[in-house]
Amino acid sequence: MSFTLNGVGIEDTFAEGFGMWGARIIITAKNRKWANIAAREMTGFATSVIACDCEAGIERQVPPEETPDGRPGVSVMIFGFSKKRLATPMLNRIGQCVLTCPTTAIFNGIPEEEADDMLDVGASLRFFGDGYQVKMRMGDGWGERQRFWRIPVMEGEFLAEAKFGAIRAVAGGNFLIMGENEDATLEASEKAVEAILEVPGVITPFPGGLCRSGSKVGSTYAFLKASTNTPFCPAIKHTSPDSQVPAGCNSVLEVVLNGLDEPSVMKAMAAGIRAATEVEGIKWITAVNFAGKLGKFQMGLKDALGVE
Amino acid sequence: MELILKPKKLPELPLEAEVITPDSVAGKTLKEVKALPVYVGNTTETLGKYFDIKGKTAETPSDQLIAIQGECANVKYIGAGMTAGHLIVEGCVGMHAGAEMAGGEFIVTGSAANWAGAEMKGGLMRIHGDAGHQLGAAYRGSPEGMTGGVIVVGGDVGLEAAAFMRRGMLIIHGNVGSFLGVHMNGGEIFVFGNVARRFGAEAKGNGGFIACFGEVESILPTYVYDTTFRPDFMKLYLRQLRDQLGIEVAGEHLETSFRRYRGDIAVGGTAEILIAEP
Numbered sequence: 001m002s003f004t005l006n007g008v009g010i011e012d013t014f015a016e017g018f019g020m021w022g023a024r025i026i027i028t029a030k031n032r033k034w035a036n037i038a039a040r041e042m043t044g045f046a047t048s049v050i051a052c053d054c055e056a057g058i059e060r061q062v063p064p065e066e067t068p069d070g071r072p073g074v075s076v077m078i079f080g081f082s083k084k085r086l087a088t089p090m091l092n093r094i095g096q097c098v099l100t101c102p103t104t105a106i107f108n109g110i111p112e113e114e115a116d117d118m119l120d121v122g123a124s125l126r127f128f129g130d131g132y133q134v135k136m137r138m139g140d141g142w143g144e145r146q147r148f149w150r151i152p153v154m155e156g157e158f159l160a161e162a163k164f165g166a167i168r169a170v171a172g173g174n175f176l177i178m179g180e181n182e183d184a185t186l187e188a189s190e191k192a193v194e195a196i197l198e199v200p201g202v203i204t205p206f207p208g209g210l211c212r213s214g215s216k217v218g219s220t221y222a223f224l225k226a227s228t229n230t231p232f233c234p235a236i237k238h239t240s241p242d243s244q245v246p247a248g249c250n251s252v253l254e255v256v257l258n259g260l261d262e263p264s265v266m267k268a269m270a271a272g273i274r275a276a277t278e279v280e281g282i283k284w285i286t287a288v289n290f291a292g293k294l295g296k297f298q299m300g301l302k303d304a305l306g307v308e
Numbered sequence: 309m310e311l312i313l314k315p316k317k318l319p320e321l322p323l324e325a326e327v328i329t330p331d332s333v334a335g336k337t338l339k340e341v342k343a344l345p346v347y348v349g350n351t352t353e354t355l356g357k358y359f360d361i362k363g364k365t366a367e368t369p370s371d372q373l374i375a376i377q378g379e380c381a382n383v384k385y386i387g388a389g390m391t392a393g394h395l396i397v398e399g400c401v402g403m404h405a406g407a408e409m410a411g412g413e414f415i416v417t418g419s420a421a422n423w424a425g426a427e428m429k430g431g432l433m434r435i436h437g438d439a440g441h442q443l444g445a446a447y448r449g450s451p452e453g454m455t456g457g458v459i460v461v462g463g464d465v466g467l468e469a470a471a472f473m474r475r476g477m478l479i480i481h482g483n484v485g486s487f488l489g490v491h492m493n494g495g496e497i498f499v500f501g502n503v504a505r506r507f508g509a510e511a512k513g514n515g516g517f518i519a520c521f522g523e524v525e526s527i528l529p530t531y532v533y534d535t536t537f538r539p540d541f542m543k544l545y546l547r548q549l550r551d552q553l554g555i556e557v558a559g560e561h562l563e564t565s566f567r568r569y570r571g572d573i574a575v576g577g578t579a580e581i582l583i584a585e586p
Binding site (some may be wrong): 068 | 580
């Protein structure tokens with residue numbers, strides 16, 4: 001079964017998501033250049049937990065009027081399979097990529113009332129101060145109670161909020177864009193990612209938001225737990241017995257999304273699919289799932305797009 | 309719900325009226341409020357004897373507003389220990405106003421005598437005029453002064469303000485007398501006027517600092533100059549002062565550099581004195 005949107009065939013299937021713990025970090029700096037440098041460093045090598053310690057990406061640019069210190073900011077989201085497997089890469093990445101980056105400061109992006117738990121990242125981060133760190137308090141007895149650490153660095157001070165909200169999040173949102181050639185598929189995928197990043201609470205952790213290899217569980221090699229998604233590789237569609245590439249499609253790109261909740265991921269998927277279908281040369285859109293064996297979230301493309 | 313108190317002829321001896329709080333009047337009838345005890349010397353009188361009382365009482369302290377319309381410079385303990393609600397004095401208040409208050413908002417349009425906000429635990433106290441000595445300080449023998457809340461003073465402040473401060477904020481628009489923040493062990497103090505000598509004496513640290521935006525008479529030799537810098541953390545405080553407390557002058561210093569001193573090394577302290585560069 002399938003349906004069409006803007007003349008593009010869309011398979012009536014679902015993206016299979018799974019639960020992860022997520023956090024949002026607001027990185028500010030003297031200017032947008034340095035905030036983005038820190039954000040890119042912090043979210044580097046964080047595409048998939050297949051081989052990375054976490055999944056992370058830039059959510060959006062935060063204007064100075066929305067940041068706690070009134071400086072340009074970048075919202076970064078990071079995901080791990082457990083609270084510990086979230087806190088550890090957070091600490092490592094903040095310590096190595098943000099603390100080291102000139103002029104930066106970090107703030108919690110998920111308030112305590114919205115969080116499922118609070119990660120005391122500052123409790124470990126503060127030790128970088130080697131005893132000279134200063135605990136900073138705000139709001140005691142009259143306003144929002146906040147705690148920060150001021151850590152001396154050679155340039156001045158690194159200011160870090162002590163606790164970060166962690167939330168039971170959703171990873172593995174996805175859809176595949178299939179086009180008649182590489183150019184159309186890439187253009188459609190870029191537009192899809194642009195549309196997705198307009199949705200709050202969602203990131204696309206792969207390069208530019210796109211995964212060209214796809215992935216499937218396991219491989220013909222015993223030592224390899226995941227391999228390229230061969231059923232969706234057009235280059236072998238007539239030699240691979242289990243190819244799922246439709247006729248007329250010669251390039252496939254996967255958009256992968258993680259979000260703070262299922263509705264956000266579904267909304268972002270819909271925005272991305274709609275944007276992709278507006279590009280000429282796109283033939284087919286589907287999603288990757290494992291028949292419900294991998295994760296508890298089954299995000300149907302029909303449901304996402306609101307198609308009856 | 310607003311309850312209005314107008315002072316009648318007040319006694320020559322100080323009147324002790326710690327019952328003038330939202331906590332004491334909420335849930336009571338006007339008759340019961342008028343019968344609340346106040347003290348003059350060694351005699352017990354009623355609140356109704358010294359104040360005309362009109363208006364309504366609320367069920368809970370947080371819904372209660374008390375407005376005192378008149379001078380109460382010889383009335384002690386107004387707002388002492390209040391935990392919620394609003395209290396406005398259109399005039400001056402006597403000693404110990406807002407002492408040990410734990411919540412709510414207390415506004416004094418005139419000046420406050422000594423020990424205002426002493427050992428404050430929470431809430432917001434605004435004194436539009438001057439404040440006397442020992443503002444927000446610890447009582448003699450007590451190990452901690454303010455442990456939370458905010459005091460904002462529009463005018464000048466006397467000696468030993470914020471003595472033994474542990475947490476909370478003190479903001480002074482005018483000048484302040486000697487021994488500001490003596491023995492402080494935490495908390496934040498902002499002075500936009502001038503600061504007299506010996507501030508921060510025997511301060512221990514614990515994240516506490518005194519930020520001086522005006523002239524400083526002298527710094528204790530037991531404070532060590534570290535650097536001149538423009539710390540990010542100060543932006544957070546100054547924005548909080550401007551945006552949440554309406555202190556516009558704070559917004560003028562968002563890009564100000566500060567000379568940082570650390571001490572008091574006489575007691576192994578790590579408190580900070582931050583002096584704004586002109």
